[in-house]
Amino acid sequence: MEVESTDSGRRRKAARRAWPRLRAGQVKHALLPLLGPVLLLLAWELLARSGWIKPILLPGPWPTLQTLAAGLAGGALMTDTLMTLMRTLQAFVIAAVLGLPLGVLLGSNVNAYRSVEFVIDFFRSTPASAMIPLFLLIFGVSDINKVAIAAFGALLIVIFNAAYGVMNARKQRIMAARVMGASRWRVFRDVLIWESLPQSFVGLRTAVSMALVVVVVAEMFIGSNNGLGYAVLNAQQVLNVRLMYAAILATGVLGYLLNIVFLLIERLIVHWNGR
Amino acid sequence: MAGQGSTAPLRRHYPGPPGTHITIRGLVKRFAGSALYDGFDLDIPKGQIMSVFGPNGCGKSTLINMIAGLIPIDGGEILFDGKTRQDTKIGYVFQNYREALFPWMRTLDNIAYPLVLQGWSKDRVRRRLDELIASFGIGFDLHRYPYELSGGQQQTASIMRALAPEPEVVLLDEPFSALDFEMTLFIREKLQQVFMDTGTTMILVSHDIEEAVYLADQVLLLTKRPTRIAEQVLYDEPRPRTVDTLSDAGFVAVKKRTLEIFQREVRR
Ligand SMILES: Nc1ncnc2c1ncn2[C@@H]1O[C@H](COP(=O)(O)OP(=O)(O)O)[C@@H](O)[C@H]1O
Ligand SMILES: [Mg+2]
Secondary structure (H helix, E strand, O other), X not given: OHHHHHHHHHHHHHHHHHXXXXXXXXXXXXXXXXXXXXXXXXXXXXXXXXXXXOOOOOOOHHXXXXXXXXHHOOOHHHHHHHHHHHHHHHHHHHXXXXXXXXXXXXXXXXXXXXXXXXXXXXXXXXXXXXXXXXXXXXHOOOHHHHHHHHHHHHHHHHHHHHHHHHHOOOHHHHHHHHHOOOOHHHHHHHHHHHHHHHHHHHHHHHHHHHHHHHHHHHHHHOOOOOOHHHHHHHHHHOOOHHHHHHHHHHHHHHHHHHHHHHHHHHHHHOOOOOX | OOOOOOOOOOOOOOOOOOOEEEEEEEEEEXXXXXXXXXXXXXXXXXXXXXXXXXXXXXXXXXXXXHHOOOOOOOEXXXXXXXXXXXXXXXXXXXXXXXXXXXXXXXXXXXXXXXXXXXXXXXXXXXXXXXXXXHHHOOOOOOOXXXXXXXXXXXXHHHHHHHHOOOOOEEEXXXXXXXXXXXXXXXXXXXXXXXXXXXXXXXXXXXXXXXXXXHHOOEEEEEOOOOOXXXXXEEOOOOOOOOHHHHHOHHHHHHHHXXXXXXXXXXXX
């Protein structure tokens, strides 16, 4: 009896000693990223309770999160999120399908790139939202319009990055292929395209964020009756502040998830990047 | 065969002595107007290893890149058994193995790449790879990606890729200088063994005088620019050469002579 209890006691003590040491580090690492959001929610809660800001302008985090959850679980917010996602992906696919081959081709011919560099840089630096009226003239108040303008903004980013990826290809890899007897076409297919992939993916990831931004802005200012941009603006105009915050949060969630998905795809395809 | 150069005076491309593989005649290469090579002649023997040794920046890499057809020449002519570069199969091993292999392909596919380029059948490629793996005694997994291998393993794979199509000439630009000593010794022995098996003409650029002499039948010593041949030192010790060779009186004498010529040229 005595022996047994001492033994189990010793074991328990050893376990207690080993346990916190093993877990403390891991737990701290797993929890660190949560610290920011928790602090933000706390500050929000305090601000809402303090009464400095009228409840009509700033509802507390819990009611807002409840509205968000209810809206996403089959409410109108879900439809809006899906509509915005659809438009963003459509714009993105157009930009990627046109932009990647175009960028790689431009990048593999320095003269061709130099001759259009200014145009690309100029429109890349022009906020796509400034072009909305122009696109309105061309496409009218249609759904295509929102996709078209987002695709335009995203396209330039894709072209630019794909072209730079090719232009900065390791010279030695190209030399290696050439000395093995690769034709210009094989060098292009087997080396240049691959060498451009890491930079192209930076472009694709930036492009999808850009497409989302433009789609949301377009949904606000080009006649629309769905989409997250519409939801934010509409909630504001009918003074449903809680819904407005929920819609803003939904936009953030969508953008964040898109970024994560693209990072994962990137890591899968460009597995050699940074190694 | 007409000269490729536009500025070199038209001279007949005279052949080298018997046993010559590569003939370089009246080679001209300029960078930004100043000549690196200006009427350079060289005979490179067939079925031998020629080490190239010379001061930093004297144009060793440029020379083998011109032989490989990777950079254009401004005059003169380079022929391989009387043939042009187009009709010659050349293998090239780079110093920087990290940027020589294709990291998006598995190592085995990297080694097979020159064979695929030449349109070999799957079966034939497979057989050649098995042959290479056996002759190199590969103990690591070639299905990994290059970045998953050690530096020495990557450079071994680079050498296998260069040798895969059974080239007539293999060019190696400081293939050991990015490796640790242990790996250098290992790959050096592999290279010697492959050479003894195949007798392929090899040109080895090296900045290590011991290594240059150890592997070579002939050490080509170059001067500072404008680059000329300072001397061609022969070393006819039979192979396989071993660690004992390094303390051999003949080896030591050749090494000493090479070093003396090098020092004379650097001081000039
Ligand atoms: N692309 C280039 N443009 C201008 N100068 C070059 C270029 N490539 C090589 N050189 C010059 O040619 C000389 C020989 O270079 P290199 O062949 O790399 O020397 P080594 O391999 O013997 O150290 C050097 O002085 C170098 O500066
Ligand atoms: Mg060099």
